[in-house]
Amino acid sequence: MDLTVGPNLFFWSTEKLHRHHTELAAAPVARVVLGELVCSKRLPFWQDSIPPAIEALQEAGKEVALTTLALITLKRERRLTADLAAMGLPVEINDLSALAHIPEGTPFWVGPLVNVYNEGTLRWLAGRGAVRICLPPELPPRSVSVLAEAARGCGVAIEVWGHGRLPLAISARCYHARLHDRAKDSCQFVCAEDPDGRDVDTLDGQKFLVVNGVQTLSQAHACHAHHVEELRAMGVDALRLSPQSQGFGVICAGYARLLAGETGADDLLATLRAAQPGAAFCDGFASGHPGVNWRAGAAG
């Protein structure tokens, strides 16, 4: 089992992205997905950072793929997807329509926002050229187990969400803009103010969700450290780590040590807590419960 770093979901400055990419080049991860997943309006601000990042990561021996947008509606976004498919790197599709731009038989990856819930869909995607699939985070362990087995039969590597805020929904409406009484077209890029998303709590003050432009995520950080042995036994090939603005290097290094057997899940959790004081964690999906639940490997 090894580690894949997913695309950065948030709107960071080019300086911050450069530091992030430099950190990833040195991190003990096998592969990195680059590109804009959430909002095509952000891309012009940072797309020039992508080619040097590809080069740096490949020089460091990482496999690199480019993600599509999660929701492709505009003509400009469709052209962008076609351009992506022509770049010569594996594309990670996060909207099924991207397949229209990938010639039959060309290998591609499937991201966690494509609905792969069963063997039929997995086999159909494999027949179309999928070689790596990151499963939707809400899948219960029984489904993961069945799909990991089906994937082995058709040469597809299976990834499971390992760590980071869970991507829960995508919309045509920008909630960041809405919270500033603006529409999407006049957003003035307010999502840049919140490098890990903007907190949305309940009226009772319960920490609940965060919004990130058109995307909604869990406020708790999914942490599947205590499920690694179970996932390994199922035949899962990789854990996905989702970038966050603080302490991401510690997360990558910690999970690499966990996979190598150099540390235990409890010790890793202590490290993660120290690196991010006050953060809430969750792992309910990993045991087939509400995603927000946090059991940290407790029996039962």
Next chain:
Amino acid sequence: MELVCPAGTPAALRAAVDAGAHSVYCGFADATNARNFPGLNFSRAELEAAIDHAHARGAKVLVAINTFPTAGEEAIWHAALADAARLGADAIILADPGLLAHAAERHPGLRLHLSVQAAAANPDAINLYARHFGIRRVVLPRVLSVEEIAAINREIDIETEVFVFGGLCVMAEGRCALSSYATGQSPNMNGVCSPPDHVAYTSEGDDTVARLGGFAIHRTPRGAPAPYPTLCKGCFVSGERQGHVFEDAVSLDASRLIPALARAGVSALKIEGRQRSRAYVAQIVSAFRAVTDALAAGREPPALALARLAEGQAATTGAYAKRWR
């Protein structure tokens, strides 16, 4: 334009057909359809009788098998598909690529519609489903403006169906795990959103608090109507702001946009509400039938007084009028 109407029960189906529905959509009473609520939906025998009733009156029955089959349990979905075909369904509404592939291979003559749960939001996606699985109609996700719908219709060769009235997902349908994050039950896996067995109403001081999976979604003064705690319609706090972060407690009413939707090339108008009563269904269907009849006759369609039927009393035109942009 074809009017596609909801039927959560055999009684609602008869009410919709008798009120003038051109088509009625329904599902089996299990996790194979996206309105898997207690007391709703059809047994095999009920579907058979319903199809007979509808066909005798010139109406079609569309069967929704539009959840994503559970890994290891695909046989349940395959059986639902085979039964719907055997009982004479006029079309099957599907979302899952694996199930679409199975339907195209095993039931080659069967008319397939792409469910809104597939969230096919651009011509590339729609043409992909048409080419691979032979779908004949797409139910468009509620994330598009009328202009975008017109542009899509210029680039595809199959029919489009759009929602015009009823409950409104503000997230891209079929791509939302908010409900399973809070409750463990999701539209994609279980056919339910914000399920009633995870809802609790409590009195606290002068307020009624509605919770979903333990999370406070609404707090209303006691005596005032307490809305159902659908997660994305909840009232939350974000920084200095308190309010409906995602969407107000509104429902969709695009009745006034129907002429524009017709000009945009839309073939069918869909009314949400398989969980609603047969009286509601009859009222809505006859109101909308008056609009489609007027359009077909080249008359100015009547303005509909639907406000009191809308969920939460307030209505929105959603993404259609481009307000979200």
